[in-house]
Amino acid sequence: MSEELRIATVGDIKIGKGYPISVQTMYDSPVPHDKNKLDELLERMNSLNAMGCDIMRFSYPTDDDREAFTYLNERSTMPLVADIHFDYKMALAAIECGFKAIRINPGNIKHRWKVDEVVRSAKEHGCAIRIGLNSGSMPDGSGRKAVIMVDNALKYIQWFEELGFYNTVVSLKSTNLEETTEANELFASKSNYPLHIGVTEAGSVVSSVARSTWTLGNLITKGIGDTMRISITGSIEDEVFAGVEILRTLGLRNTGVRIVSCPRCGRNSFDSIGFLKEVEPDLLKLKKDISVAIMGCQVNGPGEAKGADYAVTGLGTKIFLYKKGVLAQEVTRKNARKALLEVIENGD
Ligand code: SF4
Numbered sequence: 001m002s003e004e005l006r007i008a009t010v011g012d013i014k015i016g017k018g019y020p021i022s023v024q025t026m027y028d029s030p031v032p033h034d035k036n037k038l039d040e041l042l043e044r045m046n047s048l049n050a051m052g053c054d055i056m057r058f059s060y061p062t063d064d065d066r067e068a069f070t071y072l073n074e075r076s077t078m079p080l081v082a083d084i085h086f087d088y089k090m091a092l093a094a095i096e097c098g099f100k101a102i103r104i105n106p107g108n109i110k111h112r113w114k115v116d117e118v119v120r121s122a123k124e125h126g127c128a129i130r131i132g133l134n135s136g137s138m139p140d141g142s143g144r145k146a147v148i149m150v151d152n153a154l155k156y157i158q159w160f161e162e163l164g165f166y167n168t169v170v171s172l173k174s175t176n177l178e179e180t181t182e183a184n185e186l187f188a189s190k191s192n193y194p195l196h197i198g199v200t201e202a203g204s205v206v207s208s209v210a211r212s213t214w215t216l217g218n219l220i221t222k223g224i225g226d227t228m229r230i231s232i233t234g235s236i237e238d239e240v241f242a243g244v245e246i247l248r249t250l251g252l253r254n255t256g257v258r259i260v261s262c263p264r265c266g267r268n269s270f271d272s273i274g275f276l277k278e279v280e281p282d283l284l285k286l287k288k289d290i291s292v293a294i295m296g297c298q299v300n301g302p303g304e305a306k307g308a309d310y311a312v313t314g315l316g317t318k319i320f321l322y323k324k325g326v327l328a329q330e331v332t333r334k335n336a337r338k339a340l341l342e343v344i345e346n347g348d
Contacts, residue, residue, distance in 0.1 A: 006193040008128045008169045011079025011100035013054050015169055015226045016194040021252055022054035023243035024229040025236045031058060031068045038071055048237065049078045050285040052244035052256060057081040057103065060094045073098030088114035095121050101128035105137060106156045119165045128167040131156050134200055135174035146183035153187060169227065171196040177215045188224045197225035208232040209242050220250055241284060257283045260293040260308050268296030270314025279337050286344065312340055
């Protein structure tokens with residue numbers, strides 16, 4: 001293995017050892033072409049960015065999307081990645097319309113000269129390339145898939161290096177957790193290039209978070225993994241939330257609001273579940289290093305929320321706001337969300 005540590009640059013984000021592990025998500029719909037809809041999408045992207053998303057990926061299936069993607073690339077607060085399948089011309093088009101990285105599987109592009117053309121253009125435009133390999137697209141019956149994925153990744157890295165291109169990230173994903181772990185550990189033992197880690201097609205929120213926390217947590221504690229996506233059959237906001245929470249649980253991200261909420265029991269007299277749902281999206285966007293507790297009753301709530309910076313609990317129609325364990329305000333259910341956000345915003 002070459003001694004040189006490889007760092008990839010995706011816009012203003014560095015990926016590799018010594019840099020924070022970045023969180024990614026992937027847009028789940030075709031990109032709109034209407035300007036108003038694009039502006040709405042940019043607003044949603046800003047919110048995701050505020051929640052802790054560092055990089056966002058889009059499918060680039062057709063060059064009809066070129067204008068829309070140029071518009072987004074010019075205005076996005078985070079770097080965007082184009083996901084390319086099969087057609088090298090789409091990769092060239094994506095690079096030209098300002099994507100900061102593209103994700104390709106050179107094996108799908110098939111001809112080496114086409115891959116070379118993409119690499120040359122990426123180099124010219126300062127665009128990174130993720131070599132994205134999934135075990136599902138590896139040939140059957142020719143040995144262990146983890147080993148085949150790693151061998152292929154190393155081969156493609158070599159192709160890139162022959163053209164003087166080093167701005168590369170590698171991902172080796174599988175729905176099988178052992179295979180994902182084996183492939184990433186093997187690659188990390190053989191290469192200094194950064195790894196994008198994730199479990200692919202991991203299921204709905206609960207299943208994906210359990211599978212991803214176990215697999216990625218184990219890899220990260222061994223020092224493997226430089227950027228991550230938690231793949232969820234659900235909202236992209238949940239993907240970002242899950243990614244950020246995993247990093248916070250591992251002690252690798254300290255900024256942002258930590259929400260403490262009780263599971264509710266027979267003592268509850270306040271709909272903490274409904275209130276959490278209502279206020280959570282706003283809390284997750286705040287750039288403050290604080291904890292907020294949302295508790296279901298006035299009996300145990302205040303005591304259980306003592307360690308939190310801010311707490312909300314209720315008794316019937318009355319809602320109580322606490323700051324550092326001390327009652328700060330009594331509010332109505334209707335204005336509770338606004339009051340909580342104001343108290344936090346003002347640092348009252
Ligand atoms: S805070 Fe109250 S409602 Fe929530 S779990 Fe504790 S006792 Fe039950």
